[in-house]
Amino acid sequence: MEYQITEDIAQMDIDLIHQVISSSYWANSIPRETLERSMQNSLCFALLNSAEHTVGFARVITDKATFAYLADVFVLQQYRNNGLSKQLMAYIGAHPQLQGLRRQMLATRDAHGLYAQFGFEPVPNPEILMQKWQPNIYQDSDK
Template sequence: MIRFTTDKSELDLALIHGFLSQHSTWARGISRPLVERAIEHSLCFGGFVEQSQVAFARVVSDHATFAYLADVFVLPAYRGRGFGKLITQAALSHPELQGLRRFMLATSSAHGLYAQFGFASPARPESIMERYFPTLYQDSPPA
């Protein structure tokens, strides 16, 4: 059984930072202060089995028109139990994130998971641009 909360005081910041900085493919090398600042300015979802945090996701949003799902992970020992689906569902069904015109994410390996929730390649990719610095966390001094 997994329990989800958006109460930031319950989040295990050391665990979140450790996973993102050491084990993720998208935030390797990120500093703890940057993780804390990202959490501070996001709607966060912690997944807990008993008292231990085993999953995390955060959403950056204006709560009116747009949201971006980021930093979704389930610890390796807890994968294969549907927790990735459950934390994604928790984020997408949150009352403050309803009626949004656009909900985006980036993934290199979980297309099948997110497709189950209606995510697809952009309908008009020619209209989407980005500034992307893939080695920023490794190249920059800790912030």
């Protein structure tokens, strides 16, 4: 089966993307409206199969000059172990708007081996990093 990568949000299955990301450990219960807004303000990449169905996704938050943060990466379970995550990462890594950046970051609980193949490494001095973290923001009814 052949696959292609698109940056055109109109070609992406937002329902599927929301279903996967809203059930993920990193963005559990994210409202669809919030996800859509995040996509509109990021570089998005969808992996499509030959029937043009979304089977993978990634989003890069960036200023396109100095910094990028890789987020929301997934390949559907039934399409894993076919090198598709590597294909997606290679495409993102070669993207013209992501060249010459001083720093690229991501957070992962379980895919360190994949990202290491594309130059990501543990932060040698994590004590310089700070965060403002609201892990239950999507569960709060006031949001």
